Amino acid sequence: MLLLLSPTRFEAAFLKGRKFNFHGRAGLRGEGWVWLESGIGKVNTAATLAAFAQRRKLERVLLFGIAGMYPDAGLQIGDAALAEKEIQADLGLKDGGMKGMGFPTLVLASGPYHNRFPLDRALTAELSQTLNLSSKTFLTRDLVSENPSEARQLSRRWEADLENMEGAAFAQTCLWMGLKGAELRAVSNMAGVRDKAQWRIKQAVESLERHILRIIEP
Numbered sequence: 001m002l003l004l005l006s007p008t009r010f011e012a013a014f015l016k017g018r019k020f021n022f023h024g025r026a027g028l029r030g031e032g033w034v035w036l037e038s039g040i041g042k043v044n045t046a047a048t049l050a051a052f053a054q055r056r057k058l059e060r061v062l063l064f065g066i067a068g069m070y071p072d073a074g075l076q077i078g079d080a081a082l083a084e085k086e087i088q089a090d091l092g093l094k095d096g097g098m099k100g101m102g103f104p105t106l107v108l109a110s111g112p113y114h115n116r117f118p119l120d121r122a123l124t125a126e127l128s129q130t131l132n133l134s135s136k137t138f139l140t141r142d143l144v145s146e147n148p149s150e151a152r153q154l155s156r157r158w159e160a161d162l163e164n165m166e167g168a169a170f171a172q173t174c175l176w177m178g179l180k181g182a183e184l185r186a187v188s189n190m191a192g193v194r195d196k197a198q199w200r201i202k203q204a205v206e207s208l209e210r211h212i213l214r215i216i217e218p
Ligand SMILES: O=C(O)c1cccc(C(=O)CC[C@H]2O[C@@H](n3cnc4c(=O)[nH]cnc43)[C@H](O)[C@@H]2O)c1
Pocket: 007, 008, 040, 041, 065, 066, 067, 068, 069, 143, 144, 145, 146, 163, 164, 165, 166, 188, 189, 190, 191, 192, 193, 194
């Protein structure tokens, strides 16, 4: 079964299925898939995924949602991309991250992880081919960039392309629980631009709809 997660139900408004409630979160059951509203931010995402995955055998998990874009991402607003890796940029020292603190965030057989968490390579490659999407580096903080200068600084410091508030928690939880996870985001705005008049949320969600329906209704 494929588990689909999005931070909000608005990003998944196009999905049709049998409704259920999971610890106060909205859920839908479809043919071969389940969707769950994960909630915004890292803790909501990690807790929702872990609680749901604890009791079910999941083959694949896909987090999807909108995202902010950094200037040199090589994308346009409305474009979608897959995450090659996620960076948890608000963990550890501001510049040194967890390496600067001298110990890893997570230790698995595949190695120690500090601030960078890869998504599942095979699943991401499969989706990249199916959907004709590029893979980018995503950055996650519970905070959001509040001006273009802050966004540019984060992008350069971590060599990141897109910004969101959940992905690194999703990637870290997938690694820790041995889940094959991928992340798909559509650009709604330039990171650091707070003026919602410059956001294109509807366009971004329409992009998500095209790609997600392509996956669940091949
Ligand atoms: O009010 C603001 O200034 C503001 C700035 C950035 C994001 C928000 C949101 O309410 C969106 C949070 C939601 O959407 C994802 N998202 C979309 N764009 C961004 C962004 O530029 N930076 C971080 N997250 C973004 C995020 O993953 C959340 O799920 C409001």
